Amino acid sequence: MATSGPAINPIEQFSVSKLVDVHIAGHDFSFTNSSLYMAIAVAIVCILMMIGANGGTGIPGRLQALAEMAYEFVSGMVRSAAGEHGMVFFPLVFCLFMFILICNLVGLIPHAFTVTSHIIITVSMALLVFFTVIIVGIAKNGLHFFKLFVPSGVPIYILPLVVAIEIISFLSRPLSHSVRLFANMLAGHITLNVFGGFCVMLLGAGAVTKAVAVLPFAMTIGLDALELLVAFLQAYVFAMLTCMYLNDALHPGH
Amino acid sequence: MTEPTKATQTEVGHEAGGHANFPPFDSSTFPSQLLWLAITFGALYYVMAKIALPKVGAVIENRKARIAKDLNDAAAMQQQADAAAAAHEKTLADARAKALGVAQEARDKLAAESDLKRKALEDELAAKMVVAEGQIAATRAQAMSNVESIATEAAGAIFERILGRPADSHAIAAAVASVKPT
Numbered sequence: 001m002a003t004s005g006p007a008i009n010p011i012e013q014f015s016v017s018k019l020v021d022v023h024i025a026g027h028d029f030s031f032t033n034s035s036l037y038m039a040i041a042v043a044i045v046c047i048l049m050m051i052g053a054n055g056g057t058g059i060p061g062r063l064q065a066l067a068e069m070a071y072e073f074v075s076g077m078v079r080s081a082a083g084e085h086g087m088v089f090f091p092l093v094f095c096l097f098m099f100i101l102i103c104n105l106v107g108l109i110p111h112a113f114t115v116t117s118h119i120i121i122t123v124s125m126a127l128l129v130f131f132t133v134i135i136v137g138i139a140k141n142g143l144h145f146f147k148l149f150v151p152s153g154v155p156i157y158i159l160p161l162v163v164a165i166e167i168i169s170f171l172s173r174p175l176s177h178s179v180r181l182f183a184n185m186l187a188g189h190i191t192l193n194v195f196g197g198f199c200v201m202l203l204g205a206g207a208v209t210k211a212v213a214v215l216p217f218a219m220t221i222g223l224d225a226l227e228l229l230v231a232f233l234q235a236y237v238f239a240m241l242t243c244m245y246l247n248d249a250l251h252p253g254h
Numbered sequence: 255m256t257e258p259t260k261a262t263q264t265e266v267g268h269e270a271g272g273h274a275n276f277p278p279f280d281s282s283t284f285p286s287q288l289l290w291l292a293i294t295f296g297a298l299y300y301v302m303a304k305i306a307l308p309k310v311g312a313v314i315e316n317r318k319a320r321i322a323k324d325l326n327d328a329a330a331m332q333q334q335a336d337a338a339a340a341a342h343e344k345t346l347a348d349a350r351a352k353a354l355g356v357a358q359e360a361r362d363k364l365a366a367e368s369d370l371k372r373k374a375l376e377d378e379l380a381a382k383m384v385v386a387e388g389q390i391a392a393t394r395a396q397a398m399s400n401v402e403s404i405a406t407e408a409a410g411a412i413f414e415r416i417l418g419r420p421a422d423s424h425a426i427a428a429a430v431a432s433v434k435p436t
Contacts, residue, residue, distance in 0.1 A: 015277040035286065039294050050305070091303035121291055
């Protein structure tokens with residue numbers, strides 16, 4: 001772990017540390033910092049939305065407006081991408097969006113752990129969507145679901161090729177879906193850590209270099225703003241792709 | 255660097271080992287992350303789907319319904335206000351017409367009264383005129399009869415003076431009457 005020296009270790013921020021040891025049937029199910037931040041994110045979303053649920057007086061306060069904005073934003077997304085039938089998936093898409101968004105945003109707080117920077121988390125969520133699409137697609141459409149892989153209006157002689165491409169693209173969905181979020185969060189946090197580390201190193205190195213430390217500091221500020229955008233954007237992209245995949249489950253006929 | 259890092263590292267040493275230096279690929283943490291993701295995300299899904307989202311949706315729907323109702327009420331009130339304004343205008347116009355009527359009536363009544371008075375006055379004056387004319391005529395007739403007797407007397411006196419004898423009074427009177435202008 002200590003290969004890149006004590007001043008900058010951009011990987012260290014991703015390490016999972018145990019808070020409460022839990023071992024069940026020989027597996028390590030410990031409550032870790034990752035679990036803690038998942039719980040924090042869930043608590044934040046729940047508190048926000050419960051405030052939104054209780055504000056029935058008609059005139060919304062700030063948190064109420066925020067909760068309703070989130071609700072209308074996601075419901076608009078689901079409705080536009082998957083249609084009115086897609087609204088059965090609204091709670092799922094909403095939970096994914098809010099969970100990822102809050103995990104990303106909380107992760108931007110210095111010393112906080114970023115849950116979404118671990119591939120196992122993003123893969124789990126992507127597979128959840130993937131299998132939801134397959135199960136719902138087959139349950140609703142039966143064998144018609146497999147029309148998804150056979151686009152209409154394609155000449156018969158290139159149809160096998162097109163079907164093969166469609167199947168590969170369908171199967172690679174969870175990969176791209178999960179790696180996109182994971183890689184964005186990982187890379188962003190490493191970059192932030194590296195520039196922040198430069199700052200600390202230059203400040204510690206000597207009187208002349210202290211002045212130069214302003215440059216990486218300015219960069220860190222800029223990157224922070226960028227990461228705020230990325231945090232929102234990646235949550236949005238993940239939720240939007242979820243909506244589009246779910247739309248395939250409901251309307252497989254292209 | 256810290257205690258937890260070392261703990262993770264030693265654990266990795268036990269198990270997969272391959273990506274020991276890169277925590278996101280450290281498969282020894284996967285069971286724990288999967289379990290806690292399932293627990294937390296499941297709880298989140300339950301709370302959102304069963305409690306929070308329907309309520310928030312209801313709150314938004316209620317507000318929309320209330321705003322729509324308020325707008326409808328406002329439109330209805332606007333109509334009422336318009337109707338009231340129209341009624342007010344009508345009342346005002348009626349009152350103005352009535353006032354004009356009353357004024358006209360009063361004017362007519364006054365005119366009629368003054369006409370009546372003038373007529374009475376004119377009649378009275380005319381009656382007085384008739385009386386006065388009658389008096390004048392009587393006076394003149396009397397005066398004329400006086401003139402006749404004076405002329406008869408004067409003629410008698412003149413006759414007596416010239417002829418030296420008293421005149422026949424009947425003949426004198428007849429002569430005066432014959433020259434008297436009618």
